[in-house]
Amino acid sequence: MHPLRTLILAAGANDAVRRLVATAPVSRDVVRRFVAGEGTDDVVAVTSRLVADGLSVSLDYLGEDTTDERLAERTVQAYLRLLDRLHAEGLSARAEVSVKLSAVGQALDERLALDNASRIAAAAEQCGTTLTLDMEDHTTTDSTLRVLAELRRTWPWVGAVLQAYLRRTLDDCVTLAGSGSRVRLCKGAYAEPSSVAFAHPHEVDLSYVRCANALLAGRGYPMFATHDPRLVAVIAERALWYGRKPGSYEYQMLYGIRPDEQRRLVNSGEAVRVYVPYGEQWYGYLMRRLAERPANTAFFLRSLVGRS
Numbered sequence: 001m002h003p004l005r006t007l008i009l010a011a012g013a014n015d016a017v018r019r020l021v022a023t024a025p026v027s028r029d030v031v032r033r034f035v036a037g038e039g040t041d042d043v044v045a046v047t048s049r050l051v052a053d054g055l056s057v058s059l060d061y062l063g064e065d066t067t068d069e070r071l072a073e074r075t076v077q078a079y080l081r082l083l084d085r086l087h088a089e090g091l092s093a094r095a096e097v098s099v100k101l102s103a104v105g106q107a108l109d110e111r112l113a114l115d116n117a118s119r120i121a122a123a124a125e126q127c128g129t130t131l132t133l134d135m136e137d138h139t140t141t142d143s144t145l146r147v148l149a150e151l152r153r154t155w156p157w158v159g160a161v162l163q164a165y166l167r168r169t170l171d172d173c174v175t176l177a178g179s180g181s182r183v184r185l186c187k188g189a190y191a192e193p194s195s196v197a198f199a200h201p202h203e204v205d206l207s208y209v210r211c212a213n214a215l216l217a218g219r220g221y222p223m224f225a226t227h228d229p230r231l232v233a234v235i236a237e238r239a240l241w242y243g244r245k246p247g248s249y250e251y252q253m254l255y256g257i258r259p260d261e262q263r264r265l266v267n268s269g270e271a272v273r274v275y276v277p278y279g280e281q282w283y284g285y286l287m288r289r290l291a292e293r294p295a296n297t298a299f300f301l302r303s304l305v306g307r308s
């Protein structure tokens with residue numbers, strides 16, 4: 001792993017740094033570049049703005065690795081409140097939810113995570129929208145795909161996420177490329193051993209393209225989650241090759257990252273969904289985004305030092 005990335009992730013685990021970031025007056029503005037806010041009102045306001053710009057949205061209530069049943073329940077309740085609000089505001093046709101199974105109890109008991117995810121899926125259906133299961137580190141992949149398969153028996157539209165950096169993923173893409181299957185393809189965000197994952201960025205990119213081909217050749221609905229300009233161009237070319245019309249697949253990007261590119265794609269007729277995180281536990285998410293890209297960290301540190 002890049003030394004700066006290691007340093008930022010270590011800072012992310014440091015309480016003093018956490019306090020500094022959480023209390024510095026300008027943090028709010030900087031955090032808001034990547035996180036929609038802490039409460040339901042904040043995220044509904046951001047969603048309205050993005051939808052008015054022609055974008056679709058997937059909303060992530062921040063909170064992961066729950067080993068406490070009450071915290072898992074709090075996450076479920078937050079999603080249920082959010083879905084109600086999206087419905088009431090007329091946003092649910094364009095705004096779905098993304099759920100991490102670890103946030104709803106996967107580490108405690110897979111059955112608990114399935115039951116909790118089922119409650120969110122049922123509420124999503126009632127509100128006229130969908131749910132995608134985020135993918136976490138490789139030790140959870142089999143469990144997450146088992147829960148996905150169970151959920152899809154009742155709600156076949158539940159979305160999966162596959163990570164191109166895992167060596168197994170091309171096979172998973174082929175398995176999940178059937179009719180109606182919604183699959184988000186991303187590079188993968190966790191530090192994984194080379195026994196299960198490609199280590200070199202170039203290998204990950206090649207895997208991404210192989211997986212994209214498998215999904216585009218299939219009969220499902222691929223969702224290409226990447227900010228990488230080269231991959232965005234390759235997907236456009238491959239989609240044409242497979243006779244895919246815009247709207248039979250979509251691009252996905254994170255809130256605050258390459259917003260101009262998001263709008264360019266929408267203006268050229270493509271379907272684009274923005275992944276919008278919110279909630280009180282924004283700190284770990286922010287640190288992961290900063291660690292991904294030194295330029296973001298420089299921007300963040302300049303803001304902290306320059307204006308606080």
Ligand SMILES: Cc1cc2nc3c(=O)[nH]c(=O)nc-3n(C[C@H](O)[C@H](O)[C@H](O)COP(=O)(O)OP(=O)(O)OC[C@H]3O[C@@H](n4cnc5c(N)ncnc54)[C@H](O)[C@@H]3O)c2cc1C
Pocket residue numbers: 133134135136161163186187188189190225226227228229252253254257258274275289290292293296
């Ligand atoms: C919608 C969405 C959902 C995701 N869901 C998951 C998930 O469920 N599980 C999971 O493991 N991972 C998930 N990820 C994260 C993903 O796996 C990658 O870690 C992340 O997207 C960075 O990879 P990249 O494809 O953008 O390419 P990178 O190789 O990281 O970046 C390529 C180029 O994109 C631009 N770029 C990338 N990051 C930034 C940035 N932070 N700021 C500015 N420019 C940037 C730069 O031009 C950079 O050169 C998700 C990502 C997205 C977009």
